[in-house]
Amino acid sequence: MSVVEHVSRMAQSAKRVAPELAAASVQQRNSALDAIGEAIEIRRRDLIDANDRDVSAAAASGLEASLVDRLTLNDDRVNAMLEGLRVVRGLPDPIGGIEGMRTMDSGIQVGQMRVPLGLIGIIYESRPNVTIDAASLCLKSGNAVLLRGGSEAQHSNQLLAACIATGLEKVGLNPDSVALIDTTDRAAVSAMVQQKGVIDMVIPRGGKGLIERVSAEALVPVLKHLDGVCHLYIDKEADRAMAVELAVNAKTHRYGTCNTIESILVDAHAVDCLPDMIGALQAEGVEVRGCERVVTANIAGCVAATEDDWYAEYLAPIVSIRVVDGIEAAMAHISQYGSAHTDAIVTDCHSAAMTFLRRVDSSSVMVNASTRFADGFEYGLGAEIGISTDRLHARGPVGLVGLTSQKYVVLGQGQLRV
Numbered sequence: 001m002s003v004v005e006h007v008s009r010m011a012q013s014a015k016r017v018a019p020e021l022a023a024a025s026v027q028q029r030n031s032a033l034d035a036i037g038e039a040i041e042i043r044r045r046d047l048i049d050a051n052d053r054d055v056s057a058a059a060a061s062g063l064e065a066s067l068v069d070r071l072t073l074n075d076d077r078v079n080a081m082l083e084g085l086r087v088v089r090g091l092p093d094p095i096g097g098i099e100g101m102r103t104m105d106s107g108i109q110v111g112q113m114r115v116p117l118g119l120i121g122i123i124y125e126s127r128p129n130v131t132i133d134a135a136s137l138c139l140k141s142g143n144a145v146l147l148r149g150g151s152e153a154q155h156s157n158q159l160l161a162a163c164i165a166t167g168l169e170k171v172g173l174n175p176d177s178v179a180l181i182d183t184t185d186r187a188a189v190s191a192m193v194q195q196k197g198v199i200d201m202v203i204p205r206g207g208k209g210l211i212e213r214v215s216a217e218a219l220v221p222v223l224k225h226l227d228g229v230c231h232l233y234i235d236k237e238a239d240r241a242m243a244v245e246l247a248v249n250a251k252t253h254r255y256g257t258c259n260t261i262e263s264i265l266v267d268a269h270a271v272d273c274l275p276d277m278i279g280a281l282q283a284e285g286v287e288v289r290g291c292e293r294v295v296t297a298n299i300a301g302c303v304a305a306t307e308d309d310w311y312a313e314y315l316a317p318i319v320s321i322r323v324v325d326g327i328e329a330a331m332a333h334i335s336q337y338g339s340a341h342t343d344a345i346v347t348d349c350h351s352a353a354m355t356f357l358r359r360v361d362s363s364s365v366m367v368n369a370s371t372r373f374a375d376g377f378e379y380g381l382g383a384e385i386g387i388s389t390d391r392l393h394a395r396g397p398v399g400l401v402g403l404t405s406q407k408y409v410v411l412g413q414g415q416l417r418v
Contacts, residue, residue: 007191018144036167066256088382116142125206128156133383151184228258235347236269
């Protein structure tokens with residue numbers, strides 16, 4: 001059987017059982033999440049051992065350090081997976097609720113009901129925790145899901161898929177409703193994204209190359225962001241100590257995430273914070289690439305930035321810093337070089353904060369907070385399925401509601417249109 005045929009059969013099987021999952025009670029869906037968590041806990045050591053095999057093979061193959069970090073599971077990250085399951089379980093049921101009900105002049109009542117999307121395809125690299133994030137959110141929102149993880153996480157994903165199947169079977173749900181494509185052939189990606197009429201939406205999670213490929217080949221809707229070129233702007237009225245702390249956290253908390261800052265913009269009237277900020281970043285091992293005004297400040301260790309640096313998503317201990325002449329220049333820089341992911345301002349000025357919030361067109365815009373908070377868990381969504389920088393049909397971290405649609409419902413008492 002060819003890869004295309006294999007993927008098509010799996011997709012069609014998942015599509016067939018999607019209505020069963022959509023009709024399952026919230027109690028049954030919640031019980032499935034509990035059972036999956038129990039299965040993972042029972043096989044915790046097996047999971048970490050399987051992940052060790054993946055990590056060893058990835059390191060030997062020369063995989064980038066940031067991707068190896070995303071791949072790695074340890075007890076803390078397994079605990080985070082289990083906590084994500086518990087949080088999603090505790091969220092309100094997004095399915096079946098009727099919103100905006102109103103009575104029209106004709107006497108009919110019109111509202112909108114939340115419904116699952118159907119079958120979602122998720123393509124991801126490195127992070128095995130996405131297997132659980134995706135399964136939990138799709139199950140809770142009543143969607144079947146077809147998963148295609150990266151070959152570098154093959155052993156981890158297969159074990160997690162077995163735990164998911166165990167949990168589904170325990171509560172009487174069809175295990176085909178969460179299916180993991182078990183081939184590492186890259187042709188499986190193309191096969192998935194061309195399942196028009198079968199897969200209702202594809203979500204790619206990974207590097208820019210993967211997302212560009214999926215977007216170019218897809219015959220089904222794609223929810224995506226290409227990259228995370230995130231900015232921290234230090235306003236002239238910023239608290240300098242806060243600015244330094246936020247810059248260090250937003251850059252060094254984790255290097256390989258899409259909500260890590262890659263550029264810092266400093267108002268020309270706030271350059272007095274540069275020595276402390278650059279020193280703190282360098283103390284964490286961060287290479288600083290600065291504009292001419294930063295370099296001429298003669299701060300040891302700074303190198304000159306190039307035009308390419310302003311576009312760069314480093315995913316590494318590197319940051320670019322530019323001095324700008326006010327908030328208008330900062331917002332213009334973000335508009336030109338940013339990726340509409342997450343951008344933040346540090347300021348004690350209310351009007352500057354409100355201007356930044358209104359005019360910076362990114363999926364998350366922040367005031368006096370680390371960009372690392374741009375995350376579904378931190379936003380109270382439970383786990384997230386991804387971050388969308390598109391405007392339709394969801395934007396920002398996508399949780400349960402982002403995996404649903406709405407249909408109009410009408411309640412009448414025999415009204416006839418005249």
